Structures are given as structure tokens and as C-alpha cells.
Amino acid sequence: MNLKELSEKLGISQTTVSRALGGYPEVSETTRQSIEAAAQRYGYFPNRRAAGLATGRSNMIGHILPKSTQHEMVNPIFGDFVAGAVETYSSRGFEMFLSQVSDQDEGATYRRLLQTAVVDGVIVQGPRANDPRIQTLTEMGLPFAVHGRSSGVNVPYNWVDVNNKSSFLRATEFLLDLGHRRIALINGFEDMDFAMRRRNGYIAGLQNRGIEIDPSIMKSQEMTEIYGYHQTRDMLTSDNPPTAILVSSLISAIGVRRAIEEAGLTMGKDVSVITHDDELSYLRNGETVPIFTATRSSVRDAGKHVANILIDQIENPNSLPQTQLLEAQLVVGRSTGPAPGSK
């Protein structure tokens, strides 16, 4: 059933039917009612593709995943972020378009998406420092919003981020206050902007107390169980193992824990670990010592916010870019204890 057929059934013009269903005011109440009833009865929905062709809008938001960052989908927070974004889309009449592209195609993909009118805007995930996508998209005029920020980019753009640096600074200070002096960092790839910021917070924390930075306990890799495991095992079996570890990802932390256990040590006693954690942390003895960074629910919030900002921009193309720095919901890592022998 299409518009033409429906209008013929009703003996009313396509124009009027379209207007009635589109909610335009200039159609009489009685005709509107009969049109809506008929649409209902025949199960008519306007063909979005045709509508899009006519209006130039698609009500779809693109998420583009370069193949090289494919592993990010396996990170649980990917689902959290998407869940948040989709919730917003749903409430504002949009839907999500997800495409994986090979890395060299990324620029061409944006161009294509714009040109071929497939999406009204895109979300940029996993920004690097000086991320070229921001420049490209700005020049193209394709609306976009970034989850995270990109150091070094000076043009204004829409972004939502959490306070990575100050969170890691505080986490480092927390461990120092517990008596730790040898604190390792297991981080994501350091060309990722968030990882840079976290490292900077960590370094600042150590330097404030005059503690030397030791690159041999600063790891930077893909954030998966397996790397967390290997990195931790390597450090624990070295001459001068750390007594505490800051872990940039919940999923790496699974491997970290494994390595600690295999070394015959106990996480939280022999080796302190601070990592992303979840709402459960609040349960612990009622303590909610504010220390650490993005919980999973805050990633979901970020998804909601990014989506909202992007849709605002789409619906109001001349508005200025919006930015939002989310104060991470801070929770203490549950496995964090004093340094061995520190008191």
C-alpha cells in the first residue's frame, strides 16, 4: 500500500493525504480523521526512502568504525555507548546506521555518506590527538559529534568527554596515599586521545610527589584480557614489580586479575588495582570513596548526550557546537588496598 493507492481508495488527493499524515495544520479535522483511520486500517506507512529523496533527510545517524579499531566493539563499553545513543535516537525519531570501513576508506566513506544522503550526521568514536576526521567533517559540512576530544584541534566542534586526566591524577594520588610508590599503568594505545590524557594524569600524580617515571611499568596496548594478562605477568615477574596497577579498562582488568592469581598473589592485598568499575562498587560496605573514572553507566550517559547534541545540530544547523565535560561518576576500585608492608 502506497500513498497513491491509499489516496485513490479514499478519493482524496495524494497531497492532502500526505499533509494529513504529516501533521500539517491546513487540513480539516474531519478529513484528517478519515485519512488516519484508513492509514491505520490498511497498515500504510510512508516509504522513508522516497520521503528522504524528497526532503533530503534520512533520520539516520551514522557510526563509522574503521577496521583498525574493530576491537573496540568487543570492549563492553561499546555496548553501553550504543545503548545510550540508541535510546536518544529512539526518543527523537532517529535510527542508527553502523558501518565498518577499511582505514584508508574512511574519508571517502564520509564523503559518500554525505553525498549519497544516507545519514544526517555521524558520531566520531575513539578520537586520536589531532584527529583528521574533525577537519574533514567540518570542511564537508556533515554534522558530527565526537565521543571524546581531540587534543590539538582548535576549530570548535561538538563533543562529550569525561575528565580522564583528573580522574587518573586522583587515582594515582589515592594509591600514593595508601603508601604505594611503584605504581604501574596499563593503558590503551597512546595515540588515542583518552589514553594520552590518562597517562598525563598519572604522570602528574607521580611528579607532584617527586616520584620518578618508569617507562618499564607503563604499558600501552589494545585493551583486551589477553594483553592485560601478559603485561601484568611480565611486570610481576620482573626484578622490581609494582605494588599497584592502574588499569584503563574493565576488560583488561580481567587479565590483570588472572595474572596476579597465577603469580600466587592476591589482588587487593598483594597488588592493588584500580580500574573501571560498575555500580556494584557502591555496595561495598556502603563506602563510596570518590576516586575513579567512567563507570559503565556513565558511558551510557555519554552516548545519550552525544546523540542529543548531534541531533540538536542537525535540527538547527546554524547553532554553535556544544561541548560537555562529564564529571565521571567516581567510585573506588574494590580491590584497592594499602601497599604491602607500608604500615
Next chain:
Amino acid sequence: MNLKELSEKLGISQTTVSRALGGYPEVSETTRQSIEAAAQRYGYFPNRRAAGLATGRSNMIGHILPKSTQHEMVNPIFGDFVAGAVETYSSRGFEMFLSQVSDQDEGATYRRLLQTAVVDGVIVQGPRANDPRIQTLTEMGLPFAVHGRSSGVNVPYNWVDVNNKSSFLRATEFLLDLGHRRIALINGFEDMDFAMRRRNGYIAGLQNRGIEIDPSIMKSQEMTEIYGYHQTRDMLTSDNPPTAILVSSLISAIGVRRAIEEAGLTMGKDVSVITHDDELSYLRNGETVPIFTATRSSVRDAGKHVANILIDQIENPNSLPQTQLLEAQLVVGRSTGPAPGSK
């Protein structure tokens, strides 16, 4: 730049340009070359919406998430599944469309998607027993493939599943062999087909040894940290606590572990736990005792397979439905030990 403009620039008809770019054979090599060069130079891509309107295909696959199962996105395996599916889409020229709908709208949404020609097919996630979606989609003629199966549905349809029942049966037997007699089950909602199958495997395992089923240690809830925590805590503080727990989800297991630790017990010693696990398990002492169920990478494989089957169906509408029972990659839960006092 659209087809018309490009063809005018070249002084060739739209028809020929379209054919050249579409890879049709009946265009001479020389004109094809000049057309391709021009398209390249002007950055021309065909507008997909218009092409879709003309061809009736969109090259998009829909994933529809009813709002009530929204929490599934927060389950890490959501990302794994999507990663696998998207990889297939990308290699076969498709893209993913993700939409969240309120529960009562689900049927209407399918109808709309078909009608409004937005997707060429849909993936059905989280099937329940006798899932009505299968009937609906079959009747509508919208191609679909199911991740999982739906007990009680007898029409043929495309599905990919893992051997949930036999995995839980074997896991149960493994624990029994370790001397456990009081084994708890922390499962997903039991209207979910996978959860039913797992429960059936668990029950069969116990019954084979003549052990009575105790509903008070069979839990069935949303699979999140918080529920895993509460369920475990409740059971451990009861009169007759379990010595082993089968956990249906990696993410619930985080809460399970927390509850065990808070009870002053050690997971893997005082309480054995078998749950989904990851590739890391293979590392443990080089042991790869085959016991348990879907690893995260196998979920990703499932995503790939489901996507391939669906695209096969779309490209060959008259082919019979395909089904695939994946033998789960079996790994031993790493925290699994003998029953306390059993020797």
C-alpha cells in the same frame, strides 16, 4: 554532483554512465574508463536512497531491539555479536541498521521496515520459546535470521545457535565429578530460549545422578552484575549454601565473585564457579579441559554466520532456510575446584 550533472559534463547519457559505474558489461571499455575517471575526479557516488527507490533494495540489515531487552546491549556479548555481523556486512556490501522500539510496537516496526523499504532483512535476537516474531516475519515475507532458536516453532527458518543444553549438561557433570552435590544455577530470564535450554541441561545432569532439583538454588533474572551479586549473596547466607555455581553470563559472574569475596570465601576454593569465559582460559597451565560453553569469540563467530545466512537468503530468496548449530568452543571455567571436604 549527481548522475545528471556528471553525464552532462561528459556529454554521455545518464543511462550509459549509470551502466558503466554499475559494472554492466554492455558498455565499451573506452567509455567506461573515461566515465570512471570522471566519477573519480568529481567525487561522484550514486545516491543510495534514489538507487534504492529504483531497485527496491537498500543493502541494509535491520537489528531491532525491543525496549524491554535493552539491557542486552550492556551485555558484552552484544558487542561481540555485532562485531561479527558487521564484519560480514562489510565484506558483502551491506550495512547495519539499528533501531530500538517499544515492545508493543515490535510487530508494527517489522511491517514498517518492510513497507518503507528501509532494510532488506532483519536479525532476530534473543528469541523466546514460541517466539511470535518468527511467525510474523515468515508471513510478511521479510527475510530474517535468528541468533538462537525458538523451541516450539515448527516452520523452517534461518538460525544459528550454540549447543546450550549439552554444554550445561557437561558443566554440571564436571562439577558432580569434582564431588559437588549442591550446585546452583544463575540463569537468564527463563522465557529466553537459551536460558530454558541451559536449565534443561543442568536439570538433566542432576537427574542422571539422582540428585534432587532444588528450586531455591535456581535463579533466573536479568544478567547483570547486580543480580549476580544479590542472588549469590542470598544463597551463600542461606541455611544450605551451594558449593558450586553455574553462571549463565560473564557479566553476572562479576557480581557472583564479589558476593563470594564479601562472604569471606574464595572463588575456586570454597565455591566453584563455572561461567562463560574467554580465550584466556586456554592459558591456564596449558590445560584445556573441555567443559563449558560459548566463549566471547564464538559469539562473534555466531554473528558472522547469522549475517552470512541472512544475506544468502536475501540474495537468493527462493533458497531454503539454513540452520547451523555451532559447537561451542569449550573451555574450563578457571575458578573451578573440587567441592570443599570432598577429598
Next chain:
DNA sequence: TTGAAAGCGTTACCAT
């Protein structure tokens, strides 16, 4: 308040 008709940018049929 309603309707006729001109797009929107393709593809595909039918000629040549």
C-alpha cells in the same frame, strides 16, 4: 481547505 504537477536521483525497459 484541497488538488495538480514538478521535482528528488536513480535504474531499467525499450528503442535505435
Next chain:
DNA sequence: ATGGTAACGCTTTCAA
């Protein structure tokens, strides 16, 4: 091998 043109199903302008 190439071109003219009618769809595809909607929105929107212009007229009535």
C-alpha cells in the same frame, strides 16, 4: 554500444 524515458513513492510549490 548507446540513448530516451518511464517508473520508484514521496514532499512541496503553486493555483484554485
